[in-house]
Amino acid sequence: MSVKHNYVTALPESSTGAALGGNQVSATEWNAAHTVLDLWTTTITTSTTLTAPVEHVKVNGGSGSQVAITLPDATVFTNSITIKRVDAGTTAVLINCTSSQTIDGQTTWDLVNQYQFLTVSPDGANWNIKGAN
Numbered sequence: 001m002s003v004k005h006n007y008v009t010a011l012p013e014s015s016t017g018a019a020l021g022g023n024q025v026s027a028t029e030w031n032a033a034h035t036v037l038d039l040w041t042t043t044i045t046t047s048t049t050l051t052a053p054v055e056h057v058k059v060n061g062g063s064g065s066q067v068a069i070t071l072p073d074a075t076v077f078t079n080s081i082t083i084k085r086v087d088a089g090t091t092a093v094l095i096n097c098t099s100s101q102t103i104d105g106q107t108t109w110d111l112v113n114q115y116q117f118l119t120v121s122p123d124g125a126n127w128n129i130k131g132a133n
Contacts, residue, residue: 057084059111060086078122119131
């Protein structure tokens with residue numbers, strides 16, 4: 001089975017039982033019925049090479065040895081990946097590429113601050129930055 005979307009959304013019905021469409025649904029009803037499931041989240045605490053299917057990676061790097069995350073091969077991987085540092089440790093999280101591939105021309109990218117992230121997408125040869133802070 002191949003999943004093409006990052007999220008699965010359950011749509012609510014109104015309090016009268018009518019399905020969404022032209023009918024109004026209150027914010028309370030929406031919040032009570034709306035479900036979002038993040039399908040491909042993983043948490044990493046040690047150096048690793050990412051493999052499919054992974055789209056959202058939380059890294060807890062801590063203050064010990066540096067955690068290095070190696071991106072999968074951009075020539076075969078098709079999904080975007082977001083890597084987010086969630087700890088306030090003192091050791092940078094290093095993002096590496098496979099072989100001679102690059103991230104917007106760079107071979108590595110560092111996440112040095114808590115909640116810093118990098119979102120990249122493959123172009124069939126290298127990785128392109130879609131977002132970062």
